[in-house]
Amino acid sequence: MSEQHLTEAEYDAITDAAAQWCMRLHAADCTAAERQAFEQWRAAHPLHAFEYEAMQEIWDVADHLPRPPAPVRPQPASRTSWRTYGLAAAISAMALPLLAYGGWSLGWLPSSYERFQADGSVRQVTLADGSQVELNLGTELTYSNYKDQRRVTLNKGEAFFKVAHDSSHPFVVKAASGQVRVTGTQFNVWMYEDQVRVTLLEGSVLVNSDSRHPDGGFRLDPGMQARYRQGDYQPQISQTYAGDTSLAWRQGKLVLDNLALGEALPLINRYLSTPVMLADSATGAIRVGGIYDTTAVKSLVTTLPKVLPVYLTRNQDGNPVINSLPGTTPKS
Template sequence: MTDNPLSQAEYDAVTDAAAHWCMRLHANDCTVEERLAFEQWHDAHPLHAFEYEYEYEAMLEIWDVAGDLPRPETVAPMVRAKPATPWRTFGIAAAVCAMALPLAAYSGWNLGWLPDSYQHFEANDNVRQVTLSDGSQVELNLGSELTFSNYKDQRRITLKKGEAFFSVSHDTRHPFIVKAAEGRIRVTGTKFNVWMYEDQVRVNLIEGSVLVSSNDAVAGDGLRLEPAMQASYRRGDFTPRISQTYDNDNSLAWRSGKLVLDDLALTDALPLINRYLSKPVMVADNSTGSIRIGGIYNIKELNNLVASLPKVLPVYLTRNKDGNPVLNSIPQQAPKS
């Protein structure tokens, strides 16, 4: 970098050039001469390379959001951290839309292909409360990540990992759709919780009603939940499993920083625990998986729980070849005759 800082106008010119090259290099009619010109521009200043990589990552996010558009086949450069701004991201969205499809007088928004607002949220070490651009409120559990896109005909959440509690702003003309694994939850205004771990999803309805589908490939809007009902499914399930919840249901205890295990078999408890761990705990066999566990735990201290399990359960810890903790049941000795 030069010691002389760039003016805002100079910086904006670099940003515009980076967006231009990001579009041109992925166009079918990009010439060899243009690619050589790009290389010269790219190498002329470190800021040029930095801005191009940022614009490229912004474009990839748009490809992910606009799933109906074709994705460019190219190798992604190294990701650089930089705060996103709406006008930059959606400038790229417009460029991608124009590059990918000849929309003539129509925009991607009018055709329902591109959103007019896009938000990305993560919660790492603390529970996080956020407000979406439509006014809906979302509370994210630890280690959770989601995106929100506002389209002309729908509001779309993609839960990438973790758990979230939604208080959805009512809008019958713009349904609120949460995509989790291969399924979806469709609402117009309500309060509900979505938990996801690997290929497992669980939906708890608090107020209003929702339609839950476990597989986007299956026609129809899915099964309807009423308050105090729960739907669960795994990736690939044809239909979700519906059950009733009760007054002592503890699925929302995470909002108070707690994980409540109510006399669960380890097979059922470990997905709830592993959601918070970098190295998930495994069970050695079905016998170990049937051992039951209970208690109330701080969600920020679940790593300590793993080491303490042999103190409270008839198990001992080993590690598999990938370094995961493995619980093994202690064989019971036969009584002496």
Template sequence: MSQQHLTEAEYDAITDAAAQWCMRLHAADCTAAERQAFEQWRDAHPLHAFEYEAMQEIWEVADHLPRPPTATVLPLAPRRSWRAYGMAAAISALALPLAAYSGWSLGWLPSSYEHFQADGSMRQVTLADGSQIELNLGTELTYSNYKDQRRVTLKKGEAFFKVSHDSAHPFVVKAASGEVRVTGTQFNVWMYEDQVRVILLEGSVLVNSDNSRPDGGFRLDPGMQARYRRGDYQPQISQTYANDSSLAWRQGKLVLDNLALGEALPLINRYLSKPVMLADSATSNIRVGGIYDVTAVKSLVTTLPKVLPVYLTRNQDGNPVINSLPGTAPKS
């Protein structure tokens, strides 16, 4: 089946299959064999993965709906045709306009939902409320407009936000296990794996490192920053130092200001498809500096042995590993 010559029926079949897999993979009784079959289906054609990701995003938005206290769970019939599920979905679709209106008025469902991604180049988007977001390379986020809040979910990467003021409609950025809540301001959010760093330029923000405590959080003033990891009870708050270069990415630069490799690698790895690893804790203390183009970070890794007392190997997963030359690593 060629992606360039798909018929409408073929395209609909892929969309239906993506919806079916999304339902099945979220079922409690989904087996390992079914997950393996899904992976084979997903990898069989680029459009399969694309359609499944779209279904997954819809599922994530729907996941914010409250569950009825007396909901009845019906078991899936082993031999039931997926066409029957399709018919049920079609019947349910007749009620969607009313359900959507009720969901919006109660604050359960968004009136709009958008997905933004920056791969090979940086990207700037303007939301319907006038807020602007700059996306660094390798950044992915979603935006949902609810009745009581504007919500961004940062899935990976880094973004600079210039938020239009609306005290009745807070702007919330969810990152890892925490969130940043504002009404109108300018700030930057960087995330790598479970690490998050928030830098405030204007206005004020409330940073909460644990979404399970909705009443928690610490307020930042301009010139302050907050850091947290998943599982932190509260973020670490500090002042940004003079000439801080964390926002140099907006000019396409990565600035490493005499950082230990252990600190520098999260900044480097977020631009790489294969993250660089460290051989040991002693190697992590070797310091590195310089200004680099964010589009050429891959070449930075290969040049490290020319400027530092290190050499590169690869582990069994193919990741580059930095090793210190014997007798040159600082003591940990």
């Protein structure tokens, strides 16, 4: 989680509120007014949304657990008070060790769960298994330790992994529709929308573009790269070249090596809250190069008309749109 200037009590209060909202929003009698109040609460502070998403993930995991028998004398339907929810949460907390042990033994629940994000700067974290992870700007991921595997879900962004070796406990990174499976190695995973790129530095990995078939995959050796996007039957495999700059972000740099704008925009948009669009394919063929600071990518967009034969407009959704000047021929 990103650095926050909150006391432990303030942080706990946010976590408790997120748990209460999660239970309330899943209740059958939750009203439209309550949902509106929740949206206001979630928008009031970045940690509110962050903690609620964590609670929602736990709720989704719990939804797959076996259900106990229905009570013999069902309670009459009535609106449950916040105090009742608080009591239910307390009871759940006391029952959690037993539930967790059973869930762990059957491979349903993790023994540990961690959530991390990096906002305005690169962040380095150590997972519970000792693996080291470096998070690029705007990256969010979770780590869960299951009985049969260590699992990372890359929700967005980019991360470099140095995985602690454990041949009996594979390390799996889920990204978009696919996954990367290793036992101990060093590799990088970049993701933007449904596009994923895996670059291997050391060891070996299995890259699968469709995690619904986890036993498949293509093996990478050091210096190789795999790319895939949603719906791909298999990833595209290639060899990286000596001057590959895909890991320049670890030094705070975005390197565009004479790329067509169509190829460069996913790399640029990864750092922007509002993505830049292309007016047409001809504009996308114009090439761009240079080395840029990852914390100042927004200014790169505004300077493009100064270095390329393009101009900027905005579409009806407010996105910047790059247009080629009339009569411009893309540079080869």
